[in-house]
Amino acid sequence: MARERAKLVVGNWKMHGRIEQNAPLLTEVAAGASALQDVGVGVCVPFPYLAQTQALLADSIVRWGVQDISAHAQGAYTGEVAAEMATDFGATYAIVGHSERRAYHHETPELVGAKARRALDAGVTPIVCLGETLDERECDATERVIGAQLEAVLLMLSEEQAARIVIAYEPVWAIGTGKSATAAQAQNVHAFVRSKLAEKGATIAHVPLLYGGSVKPDNAQELFGQADIDGGLIGGASLKSQDFLAICQAAQTVLQ
Numbered sequence: 001m002a003r004e005r006a007k008l009v010v011g012n013w014k015m016h017g018r019i020e021q022n023a024p025l026l027t028e029v030a031a032g033a034s035a036l037q038d039v040g041v042g043v044c045v046p047f048p049y050l051a052q053t054q055a056l057l058a059d060s061i062v063r064w065g066v067q068d069i070s071a072h073a074q075g076a077y078t079g080e081v082a083a084e085m086a087t088d089f090g091a092t093y094a095i096v097g098h099s100e101r102r103a104y105h106h107e108t109p110e111l112v113g114a115k116a117r118r119a120l121d122a123g124v125t126p127i128v129c130l131g132e133t134l135d136e137r138e139c140d141a142t143e144r145v146i147g148a149q150l151e152a153v154l155l156m157l158s159e160e161q162a163a164r165i166v167i168a169y170e171p172v173w174a175i176g177t178g179k180s181a182t183a184a185q186a187q188n189v190h191a192f193v194r195s196k197l198a199e200k201g202a203t204i205a206h207v208p209l210l211y212g213g214s215v216k217p218d219n220a221q222e223l224f225g226q227a228d229i230d231g232g233l234i235g236g237a238s239l240k241s242q243d244f245l246a247i248c249q250a251a252q253t254v255l256q
């Protein structure tokens with residue numbers, strides 16, 4: 001049963017945070033998360049705050065990660081950060097292929113696949129983001145777009161590797177807009193993604209599928225209650241400990 005999979009809620013801070021404001025946020029999230037059962041919690045922070053995050057979360061159940069990773073292991077790639085550098089600071093996750101990177105940094109589906117593979121090779125779990133624009137949704141291209149983004153990543157991975165990824169469905173039109181996908185819209189795409197994964201292998205079909213895009217305390221429970229939604233990737237609401245913890249609690253509630 002889909003409902004039996006544990007839930008996972010990960011914050012994506014994006015380019016937010018300062019060392020002084022991070023400290024109470026991380027401490028409060030660590031304290032609040034300690035009361036959860038069967039809900040994994042993570043935060044993906046800007047690179048410069050990895051050391052601070054590691055220091056403050058090391059003794060908690062909360063894991064941490066980064067928001068992007070180089071497709072290369074090392075070398076003359078000015079400004080890039082290698083997956084192993086993130087593991088030096090205990091990172092568990094690397095978001096790859098966020099729509100903001102695809103749009104503003106022209107990341108191709110192939111590059112996103114290469115980043116996912118690199119992360120796995122370094123022992124980091126890639127959170128692979130997929131999502132369609134409003135135009136694509138309105139011309140009924142959602143499944144074609146999501147299917148192609150997913151295929152480009154799976155092509156780069158062995159079955160064993162693919163079974164270790166996390167996927168986040170984030171419709172571009174729902175990100176930062178306050179206009180979440182409805183639970184039914186999100187569930188439809190998640191079911192589609194799950195069916196595509198199942199075609200690749202039984203173990204792959206069970207990777208966590210997160211929903212992202214304007215998840216808030218008041219809509220989280222309905223979204224997380226859908227059969228194929230295993231949790232969320234949370235932007236704006238992850239910057240406020242109370243909101244983020246309320247969303248984590250919603251994940252717990254649907255499991256009970």
Ligand code: 13P
Pocket residue numbers: 012098170174175176177178212213214215233234235236237
């Ligand atoms: P918001 O929750 O701010 O809409 O952002 C979602 C997102 O992009 C998470 O990666």
